[in-house]
Amino acid sequence: MKMNTEGNFDMKETILTPKQQEAVDFDGKEMLIKGIAGSGKTLVLLKKAHKILTTCPDEQVYLFTYVGTLAAYTRELAATIGSQRLHVDTFHAWAFRMLRRAGVRTSIVQNEEQVEMLRKSMSEVFRSTRHRLVAEEKYFGFLAEEIQWMKGKSLLSREGYLAAARVGRGTKVFVDGKAREVMYAVFERYQEKLQRAGKIDYDDLSNLLDASFAKWSPYAKLDNVLIDEAQDLQEVQLKLLRKCANKRIVIAADQGQKIYNTSFSWRGIGINITGGRTKVLQNSFRSTQQIISLAYSLQKHDPLYKEKDEEYVYPVIPERQGPVPMLIQLTGHEEEEMFVVKAVQELHRLNPNWTIGILCRKKASLARFHRQLPLLGVPTEYVEKDKGSVTQPGAKLLSLHSAKGLEFDAVYVFRMREKTVPLYDQLEDLDDEVLATERRLLYVAMTRAKTALTLTYSGKRSRFIEEMDDTLYEYKGVGV
């Protein structure tokens, strides 16, 4: 983002391209902005918000994101707009407040408790069915995702679920009528357990809100709904926001960065994106030619690209030059950590104003950086939910999921080994859809880098490295 002399983001200093400006000026009630990583979707949304706020003095503008880190960053950027009528929030935080408005008193189930409830539901259903899906631990993740998918599509009744086409749910796990009955039984048991505990999970929020719409919607007064990273919202969530937007709805999305288990069509949500209502942004303003070229060589393996999906946006390779991305192989975990510690220390010494993202599939693997880098004089913090600032110089520690929508001068993608990227424990035969999502996570991580990108690994390297064009990175083995 363009910073002014005080180091704050200043929208006025960024001159939009004609295409970006066209999106800001478009006055329709519905609009979709499709664009590649770094093409200015967030910036256009902020400029659009600014324009609405100045031209419509009685209207509110709500800008929604899916992840908390992006909401916090966008809030920081939006501060320069300085309007009380601009609200930046995650969908979940807003939804939870609205549920309170409707008089529903409940709490969100904690992670371990939720896992326990689902495990118990599986073993109860196993006792009566002996079905393989509930017999083997390896299907736990698959069942959890199925329930999430059902809720995201509001398929809550037995009849509705059994009749629904399972679009976007992959094909590796064989699912026939019997399997569906079993999965619905697990869903029912799980819902009973939640209810008995007086709790809900995140995916229940939107369905509960939808059911109590009349009670809370008079207070919502959203007027203008702007949604960033909309590809990661569930169908039911988007439908709900559509219903609340009484003036305008502007959606920014990039299916090439879809990293959650969602499937929807714009028409299904009730949004007309035909004609001039879709704006396409193909140029990255964030990353160098070298970074986008490498990331694109990976993205060419995404089914969206291969199947020429109409939602896919082809990138224009940028002209801005920078260093060739590095791929570093180390001999073990410890060596890999020490290498990144030293490299980040040196990079910080040379560029004290840079933000340096250290991104890893599992947040737990970043602990050493949090301990050691500050001792070496590098300001270091975790960035998660609304904690940490990605605009202040220093090292930033993030999971790949939390990095979504953010940007750093330099990025280290750490622990690029099989079983970590892609992440899998038991299900050796990874489902295509899961694999595509894991690949996109890596694509998102790589495209967070503005100038320098380094990938490190030890052990068996990630299959995604094999997919990249090896003429676009420089390989170095340290001690191997």
Ligand SMILES: Nc1ncnc2c1ncn2[C@@H]1O[C@H](COP(=O)(O)OP(=O)(O)OP(=O)(O)O)[C@@H](O)[C@H]1O
């Ligand atoms: N016209 C422009 N001129 C200069 N810089 C720009 C322009 N448009 C966008 N940028 C800058 O490019 C970077 C990426 O913009 P932004 O974060 O809005 O992209 P995005 O499409 O939301 O990215 P992603 O989908 O990867 O999160 C930001 O630093 C932004 O300020």
